[in-house]
Amino acid sequence: MFGLIGAWYCNELYYGKTLFPQGSASVEGEKIDLMLLITIAITGVVFVITQVLLFWFSFKYQEKDGQKAFYFPHNTKLELIWTTVPAIFLTVLVVFGLKYWFKITGDAPKDSIVVEVTGHQFAWEFRYPGADKVLGKKNYKLTTAKNNLGVDFADPASHDDIHINTTMHIPVGVPVKMVIHSQDVIHDVGLPHFRMKMDAVPGIPTTQWFTPNITTADMKKKTGNPEFNFEIACDQLCGSSHYAMRGVIIVETMEEYKKWLAEQKSSTILCSRTRPRFKI
Amino acid sequence: MFPDKAPVQNITDSTIKQVTQVLPAKKIKTGYRQVPVECMPGELKSKNMSSVATLQHADVHGAHDAHHEHHHHETFITKYVFSQDHKMIAKQFLITGIIWAIIGGLFSVIFRLQLGYPDSTFPWLEDLLGHWAAGGKLKPEFYYALVTMHGTILVFFVLTAGLSGTFANFLIPLQIGARDMASPFLNMLSYWFFFLASIIMFSSLFVQTGPASGGWTIYPPLSALGEASSGSIIGMDLWLVSMAMFIISSLLGGLNYITTILNMRTKGMSMTRLPLTIWALFFTAVLGVLSFPVLLSGAILLLFDRNLGTSFFLSDIVIAGKILPNEGGSAILFQHLFWFLGHPEVYIILLPAMGMSSEIISVNSRKPIFGYMAMVGSVFAIAILAFLVWAHHMFVTGLNPFLGSVFVLLTLLIAVPSAIKVFNWLTTLWRANIRFTPGMLFAIGFVSLFISGGLTGIFLGNSALDLHLHDTYFVVAHFHIVMGVASFFGMFAGVYHWFPKMFGRYLNNTMAYIHFWITIIGSYLIFWPMHYEGLAGMPRRYYDYSGWSSFNMFAGLNEFISFVSMIVFAAQLLFVFNFFYSIFKGRKVTELNPWGANTLEWTTPIRPGHGNWPGEIPEVHRGAYDYAKDGKEFIPQDVPVGEDESKH
Amino acid sequence: MSTTAIPTNTKWWNGGRSPFNASYGKVMMWYFLMSDAFTFGAFLISYGTIRFSVNHWADPNEVFNAFPFAGHANLPLAFVSLMTFILIFSSVTMVLAVHEGHKMNRKGVEKYMILTILGGLAFLGCQAWEWTHMITGDHAVLVNGEIEKWGTTVTKNPWGPHVMHEGQMVSTPGPIAFGGYFFGITGFHGFHVFSGVIINLVMLIKTRMGHFDQRGHYEMIEKAGLYWHFVDLVWVFVFLCFYLV
Amino acid sequence: MSSNLTSPEITYAPEHASGTSRIWKTFWVLSALTVIELGLGYFLYWKHGQLPYALTLSTKLLIAALTLAKAYYIVSIFMHLGDEIRNMIMTIVVPLMLFIWFIAAFLWDGNAWKNLRNTDGGSRPDKTKTEQHQQHPAVDKDAKK
The missing domain is CATH 2.60.40.420 (Cupredoxins -  blue copper proteins)
Structure with a gap:
């Protein structure tokens, strides 16, 4: 929790200095900025969810008298879900990334x-x-x-x-x-x-x-x-x-x-x- | 507790001596020495031939029949210095690693001083570093030397040798149920080659022209030409020779780890019953054995370029007004060779931490690790992918765009097994009964850092974003969190968890908790803000940013980071104090299995002697994670499967 | 050696035994060779990469056309074929030594070990001659409009493309990297042959002293043999990369 | 346990073939393959400069394939890998698959450097593609003086 507040505060403090507010000074750079924002959004959501779960579980399931751990060695369905979901998101990112990558590293326009x-x-x-x-x-x-x-x-x-x-x-x-x-x-x-x-x-x-x-x-x-x-x-x-x-x-x-x-x-x-x- | 638990015994070296001295009593005429069961001391009498065979096997490797006596009259030298006992070698690796970590950490504090306070002078620096800090201000040449040595020391000497050297040596025989490594002699050599590498690297700090200063990645031509940088004169040769020794050490170690895990498992310890620690260490060793030779090739070619005038990595160079005759080589070729090692290397660092954290989380959650097979599978997938993605460190070297796109695809694939691991750890914690031992805290901290650092990898692996973020502080933040600090957390978790097994005493808990909280908060405070600097395109490896209108707005932030890094460094010294204090004065361990863990190392005596188990090696009947099963808190691996036991 | 004695339904991976039915020493030797294959692989792949990155490369038939005592006769591939056969033959004697070892025949092991060592020494001798010949050779090269006499070294390569100069075809300087890779890789291979000869000598001495008879098996010969065959294996690829294509 | 086991991890004594005929057979196979390789090498030498590019390339690929066959015989018979049990063969052979991508990526990038050099980073047309004699750029410069 403290970590998240800290991250938010940090963001307030330094976002202004990251050159983002100025915008990119090149046409291609704007696309990179856009991609950066999409990636930040996706990873940001994952980051918040996983960190919250991690600290919440750690807090909630502390050792207590009489509490018994739940025997739960595996569950194929769950495991398949979290194999495919990240794979789908990554495919989206890869497709966007490679589209811009080929454009940017491709041949320069003739009139350059x-x-x-x-x-x-x-x-x-x-x-x-x-x-x-x-x-x-x-x-x-x-x-x-x-x-x-x-x-x-x-x-x-x-x-x-x-x-x-x-x-x-x-x-x-x-x-x-x-x-x-x-x-x-x-x-x-x-x-x-x-x-x-x-x-x-x-x-x-x-x-x-x-x-x-x-x-x-x-x-x-x-x-x-x-x-x-x-x-x-x-x-x-x-x-x-x-x-x-x-x-x-x-x-x-x-x-x-x-x-x-x-x-x-x-x-x-x-x-x-x-x-x-x-x-x- | 369980009825067939071995009682606490005072069996140490003396018992082993007793056992083994009986062994050569019968002279064998043909074949391998067969020890008839009758000649074993009464308590060791056994119908189980396989474990007897393994028992004698352990000392056969150490010494032949003729040298048998010598082997067991341990002097100070053979017990503590040229020891062939895997546990002692592990401690040697650990302590050497700690010493290197202090040196490497101190270097980072010194160069952070320059970054945080570029306008100040520190007269005491001149006392410490002499002409490299004339007037109390670090020279740029030495700043880069410090950065280079910091990287080299921490990546190779601390997090490779210190981490997998320690825990592979210590845990493999204990957890798979072996008397020792397959070849204790080569194991000893492995440490001494590491020691030799350490000596050479340490001596390079004191040469007149300074140690290597081309970055830990030593890209030529900067590292190939003495004219390009003073660190590339004698310092670089010493760096390369030291690394060659280091590679030999890591090969000897790695071959031993692989062979031991394959060949020396005790009866019933099938591969799918191995603790995750062992799986992680196994793949670490495989990565090392197959990738370090490629760095060796690169280092040899670089030595030739430096000293024999060859043109492997040099072409079309005019330096210091001199036109060099070298033509046709490629500076990028070195980067390919380097990163063919370099990328697996980051997993060599990370995998042991993953394995140990999995183990510790499961033990202290009192719950089986979720999805054991998925965990093994994802480590396997990571190990394979690690070999295929090296050029994602080279997106901006003029890499062919199509080739680059294949590397993007392979790189982002790594995120899938990593995600599986993270979710499995989270599910392991869900509905657990968590004991917050210091080891557990660090293991949870590892998961947190692995998530934070892993996610930023998705940015860098995407080549289009890498165009902006490459070689900025974003990269520094990314790899420090995910492979630096996270691996350190795995290492700390391991040390706190297995310290009782190593030294028969506990570490001080109060100091451990202080150490944990300062380190995790401090690490986030240091590396989180660096992402912002990186997004602004602020390049890494700059001595001073004040001359740049694009980057000088971060001066205050840099000062803050430097300040925190000093606090965190001080907290590590607290750990070092705790470590050495507890070896001698720590609370004594009084029970065989203080954490209530399932793995085999807790079935040995509190301080196991040479040979690990005084009697026969326990047979394994189940996987390593039967916690909370059938209403029992835990069921060690050597407990036979009961008749009414549920399948899962 | 056939493996018919082994039941097929054995649970190899269940612990308490080697999953390969092989001793730790042999397994370790195999993995060492695999890692060494990556060292050599890295060298040869670097060589290939550089070769792919330049427009012209030295023509092996032109570079390696000499034979001892044959004067200036143009005999491409001849000498290196001799070297290849020497190495193959020493591989055969090595495997025969291993074979005698299985039969616990000390005299046979000694005989074939001696032959293997002689083969290794002959190969090293050939390589020494070839290196000397290349370094001390003098080939006419057109440099800055003048003819110079060059040998092949790590800094000079006289095997560039041919041009017409004063009415005759002469060579121009070729890519320098050729010499570096040739001497570097064959040198590294030669170093392996040399260490193989030393290992085999030690094995021969141990055999003569009866160590293996005492131990009851000749597995050390088998491990030394693995190393020796690996050296031969590497040569097969060196032969391909430098001399044939 | 039988008495001629060399090491305690070995649970079954391997039976060793008694004859040497297989070894000699392999020797002759290796020799034959080498002779064929040499023949192809001489073919390339005599026809140097007269063959179409595709034929030269396929001959070279054929030689490489023969080399792999030689490697197979050495590893499988001389080094006895073929006689080991399947587990061991797989752990040796599978990691070597890494070489496929290792070689492909390196050579691919090497070829990319050639293009960058010949076209000066894409800023001028590639002359080597049109010239009959492919020349090293360094040589090209020297020759003109």
Whole structure:
């Protein structure tokens, strides 16, 4: 009983801080929120029933003089009931879960914007494909102090690519597809506001897409916090400064995004040598 | 009570010595040593050849004919140090486990200090940890080392070795009616390999560059490259070598447990009459024997990657400005290998607690466990499913979505046998006559925690939700409740329940009740709020959250959690005090069967000697849960079935 | 050994006896082998996984085509077939030793144990030669536009795809993981063969000293035999994974 | 109890076959299977690059099946598992079924990594599918220099 009151109190106190009241900042995240609520409802009911029964039985059937335990070794009907009922509820959850899972991990829509995200100890870098909409090839063996992503400038597609540190700009309402790389250890692009997450693995590119549905500016108004920013948190232990591996996402309107993109310089200018030499 | 109950006897080692010294009197020319019944001392004379055979069997394993004398002149060394008696080995595992638990718990208190009070300094930390806490503030490197060691120590050294090492060793021979383990010698080796692993792991705490700090899951490349983290230099090699020793220990133990349960049961102890504890320990051992080798393979490959320049787990890496030549390996492959062990491992931790709680709940409810066969079946189902679901720890590693969906399906299937178990426990309590011994309290606490932690597993097993919740505090809360605290509750229940059998004394009840209430309330206060942090997406394994606008609103909550964790830790020290105090000063046990339980261990003398039963091993005539049957309070397993006894 | 002597309606699981009619030692050996099968399984499955994750893999017929004293003759699969037959043959002698043990024939056990040990040593010798040959070999590889001479090691793999270079086909570097897995897995198998030889030597000595005659049975030989056959069994799969496909 | 039991848990003395003919028969079966495997291996070697993919794959699967047959003979006859009672056979064979999912899931994911690498996380078309010679990406880079 005390436990339940405690749980309810706790809920009052912290619900406000869980990001739920803010709503999800992505279209896909809203579905995850919905599923989360359904799961919480189902498990919540089970939780209350079983815990109440557990403590009630413990209280009611304490040892008393003259009380005799009831010999009740098994009952097939009862056992079948509580095998099938959970199985049915779980099937419902699995069906919902997998429907969203396939949608979210499926191919990104054709019109999505591609951004390459690269993690290394302990920062995030981003690369936009530029006007040709194709990312230039990379080869980690070409990495130098200046060309720190190891872009292969022999590939013409790389010449108009745009390379940005720490802060990623994306437009609202358009699917964004991230191609995720890591240069050293496993990192993880954690997007708590968008309800998304994907590991960055050295040697195996991964991918994740989502559709932001609210701009940073609107979110500042909604939360009443002028300092608000969407953050990228590294969610996979990656070394001593893991806790400080922070990236920022600025969601803006399409016009703002296009304007911002036009102001950025392409990678060729950033890199003085086009063919760095490297030996194995 | 029952007429054929053995009277309280003062039979201990001396009687056994007497018995066994007679055995080699006849020199055998061919075949296994056959001991004619005539040469047994009078009280042991028996027409029951099988139990005589099993009796001599026990010491045959320990020593051959020629070494027989040596075996039974026990010195301090052979009795307490290199003991081959399963009960002594169990106590060795338990005490080593308790020492590790104190160390591992202390680590968590230290890093909770950093999390709860990120802006404060604690000068005494510098005295304790030296340069790792210069100026009284923990360094991030050491914070991660503490987190890693906390996980490793508690998962492997406390809740695997300390839990199933203790209770499998102690209970298997006693409850199935065997003189000892199938191979007492390998059993002893199992403990000493564990001891060796402990020494190596402990020594890694003191190396210059610090112990392993890549998390207890030691994902490469972080754990493979010294450049990536100072904990991945010598500390990681020591971690891997220590784990290899640990795996050997757990294999030797597990093989012994399985063989003993299969081959050494006393007459009449069919598999369906085994106490649930034994079933749980049996499947625990099966899980260990089949999954630990896979971790061994992973650890060997990782050692090669670290020291020989191979590319099993490394590919396309630029680190500290250096381009590594490794290509074609896969960092995710290690995670597959790790979790092929790692997932069964959580059941290796949990199943013994389940088994012991079932047993204790039934004994103290004075009622048969509800649905014995369903309980066995669900443990079996859990054990099989445990092998099939490992990749649900890897939903966000770029796992193929279709492969992922199979894992979702298999994972959520586990909820069905778990639900069966929960409902069966509840029904066992229904219309019972419950005695609130400390063991019973902890067993009920186990059920409560198992429900709470199990339900959150449904969230995490569903891959779409895992996208949001993976690697957040939700996960931390989930597994701490369900496999950490719940297993600890099972372990405490077991210790409180079987302490009289282990040491012939009771633990102090007042201290036990204080221990219980602080621990259960404290555990909920620590881990319940963590779910909220997790729902907010707050990542685990962060040294400091103050720089994050998304997570810094939980600073007050973190302080609260840290504060409670210190209280709970103090309560555990109370238990440790109670434990060691009661070994020497506790109230003495004066009756053979203090809990009125049915299982065979209570038919031995109060302090059984080497060989467990001074006379012949009792024959078993019924299942372990005939409580409240036919108006009798309880009917021990060795009581023959009466003529007018009802079938059920 | 036939089991006709055993009544069919025995209640095997009722306790007081082994449900398998086998001693604890033999049961334990079987379960140990099962757990060891998972160690080897994990190695071989890792190897398969990595092989599935790259576009090109070394062609075994090209890598393993040498034979001792045959110079540069191209003899794919020949040497490894010899190794396979050596191991199968030593398995046969082992099972014959077990057979003699059942008949309590000490001389027979000794004879076949010696043959088994010789087979094991011959296999280890072959493996040593093969390793040396691979590590010290020099194969022309096109690296960064220049021809280099490489042996096969855990960090170098000269067995990549072929390209045309100055009018002739040359190899390019292949996936590095090949060497690691080859030396890792055959090495681990070789380690098992080696420990098997040691176990068999101990058994031979114990047989000579008459321990088993005193004990009245040769079950230890049977257990050592289980281990030895397991080593052969693993080789069957190593042979499949590295040399045949 | 008969006197030649090796251990007290054994309640019936196993009868041992007297002849060695079965052992030698197994030896010849194993040798024959190995020779067939080698033959198929040489078939793949001589026809290298000329066979359709499906035929190469099915030959390899056939070799794998032959290997399983060899394993069966070794375990069943040399290791005498076939002579043990059914209980024991089942406890050994059933856990090995775990290997099915173990192998399937691992290889499945390995293949998924290949696709991710070849398409750079799905951001470019997979060239290896159209090229005649499948090449390792690392080699691909080197060859171009």
